[in-house]
Amino acid sequence: MTITVTAATGNLGRLAIQALLDQGVPAGDIVAAVRSPEKAADLAAQGVQVREADYSKPETLSTALAGTDKLLLISGSEVGQRIPQHTNVVNAAVAAGVSLIVYTSALRADTADLPVAPDHKATEEIIRSSGLPYVFLRNGWYLENYTENLAPALEHGAILGSAGDGKVSAATRADYAAAAAAVLTGDGPTNTAYELGGDQAFTMSELAAEVAKQSGKEVAYRDLPAADYAQALVGFGLPEVYAEVLAGCDVSVSKGELFVDTGDLTRLIARPTTPLSTAVATALA
Ligand SMILES: NC(=O)c1ccc[n+]([C@@H]2O[C@H](COP(=O)([O-])OP(=O)(O)OC[C@H]3O[C@@H](n4cnc5c(N)ncnc54)[C@H](OP(=O)(O)O)[C@@H]3O)[C@@H](O)[C@H]2O)c1
Secondary structure, three states: OOEEEEOOOOHHHHHHHHHHHHOOOOHHHEEEEEOOHHHHHHHHHOOOEEEEOOOOOHHHHHHHHOOOOEEEEOOOOOOOOHHHHHHHHHHHHHHHOOOEEEEEEEOOOOOOOOOOHHHHHHHHHHHHHHOOOEEEEEEOOEOHHHHOOOHHHHHHOEEEEOOOOOOEOOEOHHHHHHHHHHHHHOOOOOOEEEEEOOOOOEOHHHHHHHHHHHHOOOOEEEEOOHHHHHHHHHHOOOOHHHHHHHHHHHHHHHOOOOOOOOOHHHHHHOOOOOOHHHHHHHHHO
């Protein structure tokens, strides 16, 4: 059985391939479908089949997906182009006759106000209308969004945001990847959506307190109006369009849109999710 993972040179894609290998899938049965094959030499060295697959080049997708039984479509990172890009992948998946398409979506993609939800909602609709059996992995926020870049918080003693007292059920990419591998290798229900997040939700003040506790430095959360937060992000060098999306996402956090207590993630991976304290410790190490 061939399992194909798209965007396999990205953070989540690499972890998904590792999770498949950890679950005993032979490397030769895994296809890493990547925009940049030159970045995938390490995967090829492990025996994983590396094929070019650019979401914007349909001709690469039909070749890349040939022979695929199960497909993990990891959402693209080029905001504004994702709907046509994902459409190209779904069309290639239909042509290849895949038996399952697993798509990394966003929490409550069909109902949330989350700024990134419309692309995911549209993609889910495209997949539903393709007639292919599907599973939507509606991933919550990555814990790494909060822990990957702690240096400015430690330097200035502040974590900025517009999340108010909203709780976020973030989980590590590795936990989401393990869930993807479990779905791809399991025989669970199809035509279903999982709402995925970490077991322990936290507020931004709780995040700041954890960072302060573990680093021994003073770190506090400073809540800003969304426009001011976006401005601050632009000041840190972020393009305006991304700054506004990030600030808008924080407003969604403040409204509880990134909180989830379904337990879907912990059930799929059959263990507790990685807690905030561990992610902070890893980041500070
Ligand atoms: N839940 C969250 O908190 C969260 C946060 C950020 C993003 N996301 C979403 O989750 C996805 C995976 O996350 P990640 O951390 O793995 O992101 P990442 O490390 O930035 O990886 C993105 C991947 O998408 C690939 N890609 C971009 N455009 C492509 C195209 N036209 N054709 C084929 N591949 C393309 C990139 O290929 P190259 O290696 O060639 O650049 C890269 O491998 C992101 O793309 C985004 O949709 C979720």
